[in-house]
Amino acid sequence: MPLVTHILQVETLWKRMGFDIERFVGYVNEGLLCSICRDVLEDPLQAPCEHAFCTTCIHGWLVHHSNCPEDRQALDASVLHPLYRYMKNDLNRLQLHCKNREHGCDMVCSLESIDRHERECEYGQISCSNAGCPVQVERRNLDSHLALCEYRSRECPNGCGYTVLSTEDTQHNCVAELRTELELLRSEMICRVEEAKHEMESRLDSQRRHMVQKESMLQNEIEELKSQMSRMMSDVRSLLAAERQHRQELEQAELEKRKLPSSKKKYD
Template identity: 90%
Template structure:
């Protein structure tokens, strides 16, 4: 629906009237045939029709467009009375600013801000109404700290209210403690599982280290046995070296004796150390 034409001051161009409700255009749309309508009016029309209500040409929502700018400017410049004129408001505004004024108009009837109060009161009288409204709330005069409605003053019991609050707090505390307990148990279970897994990994590492230690000890014993054998072989080689040195000395002595004998013309062959070595059976060293 459009703005009531009776609210306007002065002449209103026919082109600024809705073709359906015949009031001044509100939130206007224009058809290709240049007829203009209030948005709510044309939407309602097209639910049951598919043509323009003025010239019956085919029409649907997709072809509707905003009003031409020059028509929109003419529309916004129109002057009209506030809708609260009958309540005493004498303000005359342009159509462009009327909505802003009416939202703040002191003569507008608004609901009481107290919960449960059904009264509609003029904005300018709201403070006076709130001061006496039976649904107004205030702090308990007995000092319990509760906010009560004036209508509940006779029914308000500070002790009962405090007991109720205490029970609510107690229930809330129990719920929080249960939640904290469940959370701690969950965390402990998680840590316990983690520790079991860690213990298993450490046990496996210990077994592996034991296996490595066993292999190292076996290798060490083998090395020590090889070292002993090598030492015995060195000792045997040293003995053979000493025997060979003694043999060499004996041979050198025999050679000198043979030389001296040849000079004196004596022919004899003394038992040399080499013969004694050849005749002497070789000792076998057992490792």
């Protein structure tokens, strides 16, 4: 199949990812065009054969092919590398129109700074910030749109404190809204009371279990102390009995000692 036909097929298979060449001012070097989409390189990568591609374009190509789309040399994603510095500098210096040119923006700036400009461009289309609003407006007209947007919200003029959408003005009923809020608050209060009740019951149960454990431990300690006291009393009684026995023995010995002199005289 001819090379040109291959390229045309690729252009139909993948969304154009490069910068539209029609936006650029002056001549653009052929080496700064993507070999696949033929637009000015966006986030470029280069093959060893020096052909350059937009990153999205070449990765999309390599899903179904294993060669360079320009010269058919074998190619794998692992050998792709960033654009040479001199080419990158040439690319960044290219001048192009803002993408919002058709809406009135006449800014022309370098490719290097175009993203920064377009993020802040007053002619850029942005979505309305009001929830539910499908309108897109130019950034410069956003404030005037917000002032009239039917999805804008504001505080109820009757003083109930509710924020209502302009489209809900006719349906808004302060009394009904306040009743609904009261019911929600009541339900929330009941839930909180129940949660507090369960929490207190849980704490009481925990404390009760702790007290029962503590009481059991104290009772065991008391029984142990009683047992120790009983052993001590038994030891004291034994000591007192031994002391009485010892005293009696001493008294007996004293008596016997006293008897010894009279017995000696009798024999003399």
